[in-house]
Amino acid sequence: MNHLALPTVSYAALAPILFLLLGGVALMVLSALSRRPLAAGTVTGYSVLIGFGALISALAEYGHVNGAGPSSTVASAIAVDGFSAAIAVTVSVVVILASLLSHGYLRRMQIDAPAYHVLALTSASGAIIMAAANDLVVLFLGLEILSIALYVLAALNRRSAKSEEAALKYFILGGFSSAIFLFGIAFTYGATGSTNLQVITRTLGEGVAAKPGLLLAGLGLLLVGFFFKVAAVPFHLWTPDVYEGAPTPVTGFMAAAAKVGGFAALLRVLLTAMPQLSTNWTPVVYSVAVATLIGGAVLMVVQRDAKRMLAYSSINHAGFLLVGIVAATSAGISADLFYLFTYSVTALATFGIVTMLAGPRDDDAGIDRLSGLARRHPAIGAAMAILLLAQAGVPFTTGFIAKFSVIEAVVGHGSIPLAIIAMASAAVAVFAYLRLVATLYRTEDIATVDLGYDDSLTDGPAAFAIGLSVVVTIFFGIFPAALLDFGRTAVAHLLP
């Protein structure tokens, strides 16, 4: 009786994933076994604790990698490196903030709180799996764990037809893109004989790809799958509808977690598995980046709905992140890591404020509704203004540093035209952001509609999370060195 060769598993390296996944399963069992529905506060607190557990284990993994260098575990299917640890830190922060931001909303809308938290924790673990995946099949599993939970989250507000519509659209289009992505994996496997990223890059380095046409087809299909997930133009058409229809806290979570997971996996696949093919993928990513930058910024200007406007704003941000991929240097990757962290925090908090303003039934986020908000509620207005300015890239906020470092990386790479297009699109986007800020501070035409959110104004957890995000946005905008170094060190310990 000979035993099979079993993989060694480093549970410490998997700890952030296990925390979120098992935390979600345990919460599901608790909610099933408890006699009466769990109190919303208990569930939020539990979710925040799980997020903190994941955050601490991610930081521990980061520290471990700094000492011992990058490695891989589970038969080299999972990468244990600074990059995955940094993404795990980002996702854990997203989980903590999203739990706090959803608290009042779930109570107000009488949505089953454990269901939201279980799905959010599961989805977040999928994002970390995507970032840590060192094998295309594991990457696909992470993508599905992330996406399927998000499809259900989008439908969570079951009394709203818009929410159901958003979920159905996201589900059908997401299913298509997953199938295309899977085709890409199959073609890549056919051309290189492996789904392991190191084996793929070794095969490509030896120049023995069996069928270059097959390889290029695989690369193209993988890129389409990724571009859909990160909402890059022209694969962005689902974004505004889904962002508008989904419950607003879910929109915030989706904007942060899905983008972090998608970009982390895209960076790893293109830059560690397929750097030899950069002459093939750079023109594609370049042109998609240009389309995404321009499309996101221009379409943002004409929106009449805050959620749709922020959806196009997230598309514009995706363009900037693609610019970092075009740079394809360690400076580009670390700039993208910084961008992902700061974007997640500001986007989550912005959607958190929109949650407060979207009315008692979460069905109206028209920009007119925000008219004169800062006159009536100075604190909320000021927070919203700061977050919008940060997204616009105004100095002394993280948005400026993020955009600056991405553009610096791409200039270092020599793509001056792309840098100019990125800055021009930022200028167009600034117009849309500033118009919204001006609406907040309008003195006449102050919206007199009944906002019905007196309850949510006293929504302590959400207010705390928004305040925290504003502090993070300004603090790291003025003293970005620590966070930038964190990203650089993470990239220095990227599994090659």
Added chain:
Amino acid sequence: MNAYLPVFILMIVGILFAGLSFVASGLLAPRKKPTAAKLAPYECGIVPEREPPQRFPVRFYLVAMIFIVFDIEIVFMYPFAVVFRQLALFGFLEVAAFSVVLFAALLYLVSNGALSWGPAVILTRGMPSRTSESTITRISATKSTDGQAA
């Protein structure tokens, strides 16, 4: 860039084909307005006598979905049973973890009343109590009024 030339040509051909199809169908299609007979559902030539049932109780779908989940579990169990001894303790623990997670899902389903037929419990506070029975009643109600109108 030359490598992408075939792709661009295919794209242009595709766009032309799609556009020309629309133009051709606009030019060639007969311009006759639809009649009631044309709009009726086609049932192999038989004149439809009654409205097809439009809504199923959602429970049928739920049970079908749950069945697939546990069906897949069995799909994993068989190959595991074949190499049970070679996989040793590690394999047993892995499959046990998998089963425990699935069992947790079963607990959740049972507690939410997904498997209970008969009068439904209200699953979530604040949700309208829509049960299989209420749906059936609603369908039969609309049917009978349709019948009267016809």
